[in-house]
Amino acid sequence: MNHCIRISSLLVAGAALLLSACEQPPVQSTQTGYRGTSMIDLKHPATVKKLKAANAIPDVVPAAPADGPRANEVFQNIQVLGDLSAAEMSRLMVAMTNWVAPKEGCTYCHAADNMATDTYRKVVARRMIQMTRHVNTDWKAHVGQTGVTCYTCHRGNGIPQNIWFNDPAPQKFGWAGNDAGQNRPAKSVGRTSLPYDPFSKYLAGDASGIRVESTTALPSGNKTTIKQTEATYALMVHMSESLGVNCTYCHNSRQFASWEESRPPRGTAWYGLRMAGQLNKDYLTPLTSTFPKERLGPHEDVAKINCQTCHQGVNKPLYGVSMAKDYPEIQGIRAMPAVAAAANAGAVVGGAAAGSVGAAAAAVDAAASAVSGDR
């Protein structure tokens, strides 16, 4: 009898231990598709609570007047912020410090003895300002009116917490054989055995080749391999994990390829894939030689952006709260009088596409001096 009690109390203790590892019910389920399609979004209250806390917004820096002396009249080495008033530029410096280096302060980017000196971080930050403006003006198809700030990616860290480096399959056979770029329970792909680096394939600037399904019922010339399909699935797992959703947030899983049966977020995701690739290709990769060697990855490439860099487990970064709306300084280059505006617009397009920092900066300076000439 005593024996029985001991065994049953052991069983109860064991069950309690097992169950405590599970999420507490109730799990919240929201229907996202037509009835009967099993398109359901599941959220665990405990996870949502953690995410809400991690996505609190920092205080807004008080707005600065747009008139008054221009930044490049007051300061010596202004290459991209020439369209701002000196007051706005200083405000942006305070905001950038809060977003990127709250502990380190201004000297994270600046030499203590001379603010005009270019350090590597200042050169990177200058390009980051251009990149942020580019996302807010030219990628509205993805970021909508919400937009992004440095905080969307950095969250108070000099180096964003979610970045990726190239991780190709090993070129040599080691003692454990060659894993062919997969079969490692990698965090990047939700601890699945799928290829652990779908990013250098699809997020380095060319998002083609994601579609793998046949468009006909009978085999008729689809040459896509299982390996290619695995890479697509790896990317999809990354996307789902980054947004904290499951596949049916975008797809009707009876037909993954069908756009007619997909939900609108799939269209937004299509743009997101192109945007992330373009940012890596035109902004991050050209900075490779600017970074010191220790900031590069094992294959000497620069740290790059994926969906997780901005989203961090939520379908809309920071739960869709727009920080950018309070910062006209990073909404794109300020509207200017006709002549200057024309020069400026050319520079934005040319600068973003060709990655020519110098040309854009020169035109911004020219435009800004035209403005001050008018006053």
Ligand code: HEC
């Ligand atoms: C994340 C990097 C970063 C941080 C942090 C930062 N700055 Fe800057 N700062 C820049 C960049 C980039 C420029 C150049 C902008 C341009 O070229 O248009 C600049 C330019 C300046 C200039 C103009 C210098 C000159 O004469 O050309 C001043 C002044 C300045 N910052 C002050 C500050 C102050 C004060 C702080 C702290 C509150 C600060 N910055 C924090 C990146 C940063």
Ligand code: HEC
């Ligand atoms: C879309 C995401 C994204 C946005 C938005 C963004 N950054 Fe970055 N930033 C990155 C990535 C990725 C890196 C590369 C990480 C690395 O190796 O330093 C980086 C690097 C930097 C670095 C170099 C850090 C170091 O110590 O090496 C600075 C400084 C910086 N960003 C400033 C800014 C500023 C200022 C803004 C806003 C004007 C901004 N970033 C907006 C993604 C972003």
Ligand code: HEC
């Ligand atoms: C955030 C939206 C989103 C989520 C979540 C998502 N997908 Fe996708 N999926 C897309 C988009 C967008 C494409 C098309 C990409 C393109 O055309 O460049 C796609 C394409 C695919 C394809 C290729 C279809 C074809 O035409 O061959 C498959 C298969 C697929 N997804 C499976 C999945 C699976 C499995 C999951 C869950 C693990 C998932 N997806 C989660 C947006 C999503």
Ligand code: HEC
């Ligand atoms: C530069 C930051 C950034 C990156 C990188 C990024 N996104 Fe987004 N994404 C946003 C913002 C901001 C929104 C909110 C837009 C809005 O409020 O309309 C958004 C919205 C979305 C939505 C719509 C969600 C909904 O519920 O309607 C989807 C889907 C999405 N992103 C998928 C992706 C995927 C997939 C990737 C990677 C390939 C990606 N995003 C990369 C910033 C980003």
